[in-house]
Amino acid sequence: MLSRFLGRRLLQLVPVLLGVSLIVFLTMHLTPGDPIEHMLGQAGRVTPEQIAELRSHYGLDRPLATQYWFFLRHAATGDLGISYSHHGRPVSEVVAERLPATLELTLFAFVLALAFAIPAGIFAALRPQGLFDRLATVGALVGISLPGFWLGIVLMIILGLRLHLLPISGRIGLGMAPETITGMHILDAALTGNAPAFWSALKHLLLPGLTLAAPMAAMVMRMLRSSMIGVLEKDYVQFARAKGLPETAVVGKHALRNALIPTVNIVALQTGLLLSGNMIIETVFQYPGLGKLAVDAIAAADYPLVQAVVLIYATCYVLLNLGADVLHVVLDPTVRTAPT
Amino acid sequence: MADGQETHHRQGLTRREFLSAAGRLAALAVLAPSSASVLLSGCARGGKRLSRELVVGSLSIALDADVQTLDPAMHRSRTVEAVVRNICDGLVARDAEMRYVPQLAANWEVEGEDRWVFKLREGVKFHNGDSFTAEDVKFTVDRIIGAIEGVPPSPRKDLLGPVTGAEVLDPQTVVIHTEGPYPILHKKLVFQEICPKRYFEEVGPDEFARKPVGAGPFRLVEWSPGERIVLERFADYYGGSPDIPPTGPALLQGVIFRPLEEAATRIASLAAAEVGVAVNIPADQAASVEDLPGARLSVAQGTRTHFVGMNLTRKPFSSPLVREAMRYAVDPKPIVEKYLLGRARALPGILVPMAFGWDSSLPAPKQDVGRAKDLLRKAGYADGLRVTLDCEASDKRIAEAIAGSMKAAGVQADVRVWKKDNLLNQLRRRERDLFLTSWGNSSLDPSGILPVLFRSDGYSNFFGYRNPVVDRLLDEADGAMSTEERRQKYVEVQRHLHRDIPTCFHLALEELYGVSEQVENFEARPDGMLPMHDVSLKS
Numbered sequence: 050m051l052s053r054f055l056g057r058r059l060l061q062l063v064p065v066l067l068g069v070s071l072i073v074f075l076t077m078h079l080t081p082g083d084p085i086e087h088m089l090g091q092a093g094r095v096t097p098e099q100i101a102e103l104r105s106h107y108g109l110d111r112p113l114a115t116q117y118w119f120f121l122r123h124a125a126t127g128d129l130g131i132s133y134s135h136h137g138r139p140v141s142e143v144v145a146e147r148l149p150a151t152l153e154l155t156l157f158a159f160v161l162a163l164a165f166a167i168p169a170g171i172f173a174a175l176r177p178q179g180l181f182d183r184l185a186t187v188g189a190l191v192g193i194s195l196p197g198f199w200l201g202i203v204l205m206i207i208l209g210l211r212l213h214l215l216p217i218s219g220r221i222g223l224g225m226a227p228e229t230i231t232g233m234h235i236l237d238a239a240l241t242g243n244a245p246a247f248w249s250a251l252k253h254l255l256l257p258g259l260t261l262a263a264p265m266a267a268m269v270m271r272m273l274r275s276s277m278i279g280v281l282e283k284d285y286v287q288f289a290r291a292k293g294l295p296e297t298a299v300v301g302k303h304a305l306r307n308a309l310i311p312t313v314n315i316v317a318l319q320t321g322l323l324l325s326g327n328m329i330i331e332t333v334f335q336y337p338g339l340g341k342l343a344v345d346a347i348a349a350a351d352y353p354l355v356q357a358v359v360l361i362y363a364t365c366y367v368l369l370n371l372g373a374d375v376l377h378v379v380l381d382p383t384v385r386t387a388p389t
Numbered sequence: 390m391a392d393g394q395e396t397h398h399r400q401g402l403t404r405r406e407f408l409s410a411a412g413r414l415a416a417l418a419v420l421a422p423s424s425a426s427v428l429l430s431g432c433a434r435g436g437k438r439l440s441r442e443l444v445v446g447s448l449s450i451a452l453d454a455d456v457q458t459l460d461p462a463m464h465r466s467r468t469v470e471a472v473v474r475n476i477c478d479g480l481v482a483r484d485a486e487m488r489y490v491p492q493l494a495a496n497w498e499v500e501g502e503d504r505w506v507f508k509l510r511e512g513v514k515f516h517n518g519d520s521f522t523a524e525d526v527k528f529t530v531d532r533i534i535g536a537i538e539g540v541p542p543s544p545r546k547d548l549l550g551p552v553t554g555a556e557v558l559d560p561q562t563v564v565i566h567t568e569g570p571y572p573i574l575h576k577k578l579v580f581q582e583i584c585p586k587r588y589f590e591e592v593g594p595d596e597f598a599r600k601p602v603g604a605g606p607f608r609l610v611e612w613s614p615g616e617r618i619v620l621e622r623f624a625d626y627y628g629g630s631p632d633i634p635p636t637g638p639a640l641l642q643g644v645i646f647r648p649l650e651e652a653a654t655r656i657a658s659l660a661a662a663e664v665g666v667a668v669n670i671p672a673d674q675a676a677s678v679e680d681l682p683g684a685r686l687s688v689a690q691g692t693r694t695h696f697v698g699m700n701l702t703r704k705p706f707s708s709p710l711v712r713e714a715m716r717y718a719v720d721p722k723p724i725v726e727k728y729l730l731g732r733a734r735a736l737p738g739i740l741v742p743m744a745f746g747w748d749s750s751l752p753a754p755k756q757d758v759g760r761a762k763d764l765l766r767k768a769g770y771a772d773g774l775r776v777t778l779d780c781e782a783s784d785k786r787i788a789e790a791i792a793g794s795m796k797a798a799g800v801q802a803d804v805r806v807w808k809k810d811n812l813l814n815q816l817r818r819r820e821r822d823l824f825l826t827s828w829g830n831s832s833l834d835p836s837g838i839l840p841v842l843f844r845s846d847g848y849s850n851f852f853g854y855r856n857p858v859v860d861r862l863l864d865e866a867d868g869a870m871s872t873e874e875r876r877q878k879y880v881e882v883q884r885h886l887h888r889d890i891p892t893c894f895h896l897a898l899e900e901l902y903g904v905s906e907q908v909e910n911f912e913a914r915p916d917g918m919l920p921m922h923d924v925s926l927k928s
Contacts, residue, residue, distance in 0.1 A: 087810050088465060088544055102535075102542045135457040138595060146614050202653070210660055217657050218649060220616055223447070224439030335649045337615030345455060350810065 051378060058371045062364065069363040070124075070356060074117050077352045084133040084350040085109065107133060120356065130353035134346060140357045144339065148361070149232025150220060151331070151338035155323050157235070157254045158261035163316070166266045170273030171300065174308075177278055185270060192267030197326055201260040201333040208256060215256050218335040222249040257334040261326050265319040272315045277308040310381050317373030321366045439610065443621055446642025448908060448926060450919060451655040453669040455615055455648040460598035461582035462533050462543045467831070470580070471919040472646050475620055476516075477582035477603025480507060480526065481575050482630055487743065487833055487915060489575055490632035493521065493583055493604060502570040502870065509561045513627040515585045516608040523563035528586035530555040530565060540594065548580045550836075570868045572875060576834050606639040606922040618646040620921075629922055640925040659684055659903045665926070666911060667903035668919070672732035673786075678903040688732075689900040689913035693829040694739050694838075695784065697791060697894040700822045702853035705774060714764035714774075715823075715893040718798035719791055720756035728790040729898065736895040738883050739842065743915060744833045746879030751887055754894065761798035773799030780825040781809040788825045791894060816851035824851065831916040835879040839863060843886060852891035859885050 085103050104110045108119060123130060129140040173182040209217035216222075220234060227238040227246040235254060238247035280286060281304055289299045327340030335341075339358055346354040454468040461473045482492040491497070497507045513521035530536075533543045536554055551568040558564060567574060588602045600609060606629060607620035621643045628636035647664060649655045652674055655667040660681050670678050670686065678686050699706035699715065706712055721735030736742070737751035765774060780788040785806050792802035802823065807815070815821050828849070830838040840863045841847050845855045859882055866878035886892070902913040911924045 083810065083814060086814060099542070099546060103544070106541060132457075138458070138598065143614070150615075205654075205657060210657055213661070216663065217661055218654055218663065219647070220613075223449075223617070223619070223645060224441075224444040226613075333651065333654070335647075335651070335654055337613065341615060348808075 051375070054378070055371070055375070058374070062367050065367055066360055066363060070120070070360055071117065073356050073359045074120065074352070075113075077350070077355055078113060078116075080350075084352065087349050088133060107131070120353070129357045132346075132351055132354045134349035134351040134354065140353045143342070143354060144357050144361065147337060147339045147342045150336065151324075151327055151340060153220075153233035153235060153250075154254065154257055154261065154327065154331070154336060154338060155320070156233075157258045158265065158323055159320055161258050162262040162266040162269060162319070165262070166269035167273060169266075170270040170312075171277060171305065173270070173274040174277035174281060175300070177274075182274070185274070189267035189271050192263040193271075195263070197260055197264070197329050198333050200263060201257070201330055204256050204260055205334070216253050217256065220250065220253050220337060221246065222253075225249045257330050257336050260333070261323055261330045264326070265316075265323060268319050269312060269316055273308060273312045276311045277304060280304045280308045283307075306380060310377060313373050313376045313380065317369045320369050324362055324365055439619065443610070443619070443643045446926065447619075447645050448641050448643075448666065448921065448924060449645040449647060449664040450921075451647055451649040451658050451664040451667040453648075453650060453652070453655065455650065456618060456646070457614075458598045459601045459609065459612065459618075460594065461584060461601070461603075462529070462545055463541070463594075463598060465544045467829075467917050468648075471917060472618060473582055473601070473603075474605070474918055475607045475644060475921050476601055476605045476609055477584065478605045478629070479578060479580075479582045480509075481578040482633065482920075483579050483916060483918075484630075484633045485912065485914060488632075489579065490630050492630045493526075497575065499572075499870070500564075502868075503567045505565045505567070505574050506558075507563050507565065509563065510627060511561060513604050514625050515588065515604050516602045516623055517585065517588055519585050519587055519602075521583065521585070521604050522560040523557040524560075525583050525586050526563045526565075527555040527557050528589070529581065529583050532584070532589075533581060545580065548577055550574070550577060570870050572868075572870050572872075573832075573834050573836055576832055580832070607644055610643075615648060620644045620646075633923070635923060639922045641921060644921045656681075656903060659905065662905065665905040665908045666919075668917075670901040670903050672729045672898065672901065675730065675732060675901050678901075681903070683906045685904055685906065687902040687904045687911065687913040689902075689915045690734075690741065690743060691898050691900045692741055692743070692831045692833055692915050692917075693827050693898065694736065694741060695787060695825065695827040695896040695898065696739060696892045697778070697823065697825050698816075698851050698892045699890075700819055700851075700853060701855075701891060702819055703822065705768070705770065705776070706822060708768045709890065710764045710768035711770065711774065712890040712893060714761045714768065714770075714798070715795075715800065716754070716890060717757040717761035717764070718795040718800045719754070719894045720794035720797070721754050721894070721896075722756070723794055724787065724790040724896070728786060729896075732899045732901065734897050734899075736897055738887060739828070739838060739892060739895055740835060740879075740883065741830070741833070741897045744830065744835060746835050746876045746883075748880045748883040751883065756794070756798070758798045761800070765799060770799075773801060775801045776803075776823045777805050777821075778802040778823050778825060779805050779807060779812060779815075779821045781812050782806050783809075784825050784827070787896070791825060813849075817849060819851065819853050821851075826851070833915070835882070836867065839879065839882055840867070843882070843891065854889065854891040856885055856889060 084107070085100055088103065101110070108116060120130060127141070132138050132140050132143050135143050169185050173185045176182060205217045208215045225246045227234060227243045228241050230237045230240055234250035235247060238250055286299060286304055289303050327338060328344055330336065331338045331341040332344055339361065343355065343358040346358065452468050454466065456469050456472055458464050458469060459473055459476065461477050478493050480492060480494040481489055484490055493510055493513060495508045495510045497505055499505055507526065509521070509523060509526065515521060530552060531554060532540050533545055533549055534552055534554065535542050535546060551571050552574070553566045553568050556564045556566065565574065582603060585602055589597050599612065604627070606623055606626045608623045610621045611619040622639045622641060624638055626638045649658055652669070652671050656670065656674060656677060658664045659667040659678070675686055678684060699712055701707055725731065725733050725735055735754045737754055738748065740747045765771070778788050778792050785804065788804045792804050795802055812826065816824060816826065828838055828842060841849050843850060843854055843859055844863055845860050862878045862882050866875045869875040869878060900913045900915065900917060904911055907927045909925045909927060
């Protein structure tokens with residue numbers, strides 16, 4: 050049952066990716082800006098022949114439909130083309146260099162957000178309108194309202210410049226990079242037991258991670274709080290209490306599981322937003338990830354690179370939503386028996 | 390998903406379902422390998438250990454742009470050039486005063502009009518141990534001008550002007566041929582760095598762009614794209630140009646270049662002592678660098694000119710009277726002093742005073758409201774003129790200052806902002822009437838700016854400016870082997886431009902760098918290069 054559901058959802062990825070690639074392809078080609086002009090910058094005596102030569106080298110002289118078909122055909126063999134702004138380097142290689150950094154930052158922010166949001170949401174729900182709830186609500190409102198770049202700069206000034214607690218840019222200290230296994234420094238350092246590298250990576254992750262996690266933590270915490278309050282009023286919770294179950298079991302086992310069902314969808318949506326938040330946060334903290342790469346690629350009209358990054362984002366979105374639906378099925382038995 | 394329809398077909402697939410599933414499978418097969426290849430190549434990179442001396446004895450430099458390639462022949466970026474220049478030396482270099490000095494060339498002479506004979510320095514080694522010979526020079530030149538089969542075209546080709554090829558006379562002598570006389574070849578060679586032929590052929594262009602080998606004072610040890618480029622002192626360095634003392638290996642253990650595109654982040658990194666040099670400090674943030682304890686501001690006159698240009702092919706700027714009125718309408722004083730805090734200089738023409746052939750006789754720009762109004766009235770705009778001033782986003786503040794200063798003279802200019810490439814394209818198609826843009830000319834030779842902008846067929850003649858006399862003078866200057874004759878031709882061109890007024894306001898901004906007090910012997914340069922050979926850290 051579940052595998053059939055999974056299979057169908059995975060198949061849906063295909064039209065989504067095709068659609069996204071077509072939209073990105075058309076948008077990039079229709080927006081003003083020419084990769085060759087960008088490449089030549091303010092070159093002095095460029096002849097039309099020289100421009101034509103570069104254009105044909107990058108296949109830009111062909112009709113749009115041919116270019117798109119070319120892209121699809123090559124993508125099928127794992128070749129995402131060559132990047133214009135990285136002067137002829139394969140796109141897959143350029144993207145692969147940056148992907149681990151973004152995955153690391155996103156996962157870190159994800160863990161950070163949930164580590165705060167889940168306990169805070171539960172505690173706030175246990176005593177609605179209590180002191181903790183009020184404080185958490187104010188905190189959450191601030192977290193949702195503050196624009197990421199502003200929060201990032203303020204954290205940078207306070208924790209980095211005034212208190213000298215954290216480095217303000219980069220991924221890891223000079224010469225400290227651990228042996229590469231996954232490309233995610235903090236994970237690689239943990240896997241190889243390299244403590245100095247682990248701390249260095251952690252310190253570098255904290256500022257961008259906190260900035261990125263803040264809105265997600267706030268949203269998830271608010272969602273969990275309200276669904277938890279709803280669940281705690283349900284009869285079966287009262288019944289569990291009447292049975293004499295300890296409060297930890299009532300809340301942790303009976304109430305939380307049900308309160309998590311609507312929260313899971315919010316978590317998936319917010320994780321998707323983490324990916325887009327990367328674009329801003331990575332620019333503020335000069336964090337060498339996919340988000341910053343995408344911003345630079347758009348500015349340089351680097352069609353193949355933008356295409357590849359957006360396809361990766363789209364895949365992540367679809368997979369995240371799929372993950373949420375699967376979790377939904379696991380958490381909620383009524384979904385399992387319902388006709389799908 | 391929970392629609393009841395599909396439950397009716399549980400027993401078998403309909404034709405429609407089958408077709409759609411097959412289509413999806415095919416498309417998955419198309420796109421899946423791409424994602425897999427991305428993930429796999431991501432796992433294949435290895436970490437690298439750096440020596441303790443390198444980590445401690447290095448100077449970190451915050452760049453204002455990212456570096457996409459380290460291949461000297463495959464970019465059009467000043468940032469890439471500033472980094473690559475520390476890895477690869479060229480035949481010719483410039484000292485801090487922008488004088489041309491031989492670097493890998495020992496000397497040169499011009500034979501006839503189209504043969505430049507270069508004697509090369511002996512005992513020079515590339516970082517991989519190969520000796521530097523005339524073959525490497527020939528290879529470098531041929532690759533840039535596109536004379537080698539199968540090598541991608543170089544975007545630096547135009548920087549070599551009419552060079553047609555190179556010829557090896559012996560291992561220490563090479564001839565560069567030009568089509569007709571080209572008196573400024575040595576000036577143009579500062580933009581080209583020598584690549585080792587054998588290594589390039591061994592590793593190919595892709596690998597070379599990532600791991601270049603040169604004969605410069607530093608060798609590349611690590612490049613994490615978007616994060617940092619780590620260079621280490623090359624112990625067997627030949628010493629560099631004797632005209633730029635001291636000679637010998639570099640003083641620093643290493644140099645670390647970090648792309649920090651946001652000016653605020655660069656200044657913050659300087660304040661946190663994460664970097665020792667921060668390039669390109671905006672004029673309005675210069676004070677915050679001056680206020681930093683342990684840091685100072687290093688200032689150089691820039692080589693880029695910002696200018697207000699006009700479209701001569703249509704109204705209202707087809708009228709010489711209106712163009713002249715525009716010249717007197719702008720007030721340089723508040724723009725330079727108030728908006729740019731004195732970190733700029735208003736110029737009478739497009740050339741900066743440092744440039745070869747600068748005409749010092751042109752009058753300094755000055756506002757004359759009465760004269761501007763009078764000229765406008767004669768041109769039929771007695772009630773004033775309403776125009777749009779187009780600019781790119783980074784120049785918005787200057788454009789607004791210019792627009793503000795013209796109000797007194799009855800010129801109402803609305804500022805409109807564009808993305809850089811977008812504006813450039815529109816200007817090349819002559820679709821804008823009045824615009825603020827800029828042109829860099831780090832060669833400091835008029836040939837890098839005047840023909841491009843003002844020749845009738847100039848690639849970036851945004852004005853539709855046509856003056857056969859100017860065209861002829863520019864051609865003559867191109868071929869004049871006598872320095873004085875060339876200077877005279879360019880002076881004449883500037884006077885024509887002053888009369889014809891395709892541009893009405895010119896501004897040269899200073900280059901501002903934030904430098905830590907720990908860094909010795911580093912100063913900002915007009916050409917934006919960052920030669921690290923002579924720089925050291927206080928012990």
